[in-house]
Amino acid sequence: MAVLEIRELTKKFGTYQALNGVNLDVNGGEIFGFIGPNGAGKSTTIRVLLGILRATSGQAQIFGKEVWRDAVDIHKRIAYVPGDVHLWPNLTGGEVIDLWVKLKGGGSRQKRDLLVQQYDLDPTKKCRTYSKGNRQKVALIAAFASDSDLFILDEPTSGLDPLMEQVFQDCVMDVKKQGKSVLLSSHILSEVERLCDTIGIIRQGKIIESGAMRQLRHLTRTHVKAELRQPVPGLAQLDGIHALAAEGSILSFEAESEAMDAAIRQLSQCGIVKLECSPPTLEDLFMRHYEGAGGGVR
Incomplete structure (x- = not known):
């Protein structure tokens, strides 16, 4: 009630x-x-x-x-x-x-x-x-x-x-x-x-x-960081993958919920040494909604 x-x-x-x-x-x-x-x-x-x-x-x-x-x-x-x-x-x-x-x-x-x-x-x-x-x-x-x-x-x-x-x-x-x-x-x-x-x-x-x-x-993106034995081809072409960056053998990106399965499948084919997945937080949701937005009166 x-x-x-x-x-x-x-x-x-x-x-x-x-x-x-x-x-x-x-x-x-x-x-x-x-x-x-x-x-x-x-x-x-x-x-x-x-x-x-x-x-x-x-x-x-x-x-x-x-x-x-x-x-x-x-x-x-x-x-x-x-x-x-x-x-x-x-x-x-x-x-x-x-x-x-x-x-x-x-x-x-x-x-x-x-x-x-x-x-x-x-x-x-x-x-x-x-x-x-x-x-x-x-x-x-x-x-x-x-x-x-x-x-x-x-x-x-x-x-x-x-x-x-x-x-x-x-x-x-x-x-x-x-x-x-x-x-x-x-x-x-x-x-x-x-x-x-x-x-x-x-x-x-x-x-x-x-x-x-x-x-x-589900409206937020999961942060993924992976250490791999070899480069991952074609990950950037997957729908729902954002902020892809590579530094040596370390790969990081953000994945929408629907893209996680396909992304992990591709990573697994390239020899995963270490994998970290940070769950979506309220801050991610908040920042996405407010991206480029102004305010009003408090």
Whole structure:
């Protein structure tokens, strides 16, 4: 069942169209990766979902409620973390966390304390002394300590070091196990690839590709590197072979899924000494979609 539904969503700023017919669904217990570079429309979409911006046209619902009209009711069941967190400078990190969790209701003190420990945060320091990474930690701890059904995370790991990114990923997987849903907006492709069940790629305000990770991998090319005993004749003439390069006995190329069988057959006839095949990644898919494309508003 869809927790979040967007249908033909548009948003204009004057004559500029920031969102142009966006459609996406986030189901219960699903982690949805919303990807695109800065300027593609990710944050504009999220601001509409939060009731901060009013859509020009189209529909957006969370828990079956309209995001603009029913924003107050919806906010009781969602947790939001932006990519640049601003805190009250004279409060401590712990006081801010406690305030946010209290406003949400249903939070656990034990869970809060565990998250503070996991994120290695000193909650007794004033917020004005915190680095960007520590400000992000405060928001993430408050979000994951709350009893929310949907987590809307907009570039949430901005400023975190790799160790803390791993803690964040563990938290996301934990809420998924509880049947909660996550909308993760990010341009860190490895993070999305590791966490998300489904992705949507947005470009210039339009969703240009969406689906489960396993469904989208066929759109990317596998990287092949082979050390051979003799040259391979005719490989360049095969359909679906790209970026072919040879350096001595080392051959490298990119192969579309349909070309892999024929390519490996030809390699096997030339004495394979060493063969490396790197599976297609989300970054390959992302770069192919954005090749030569511009952006819009973020």
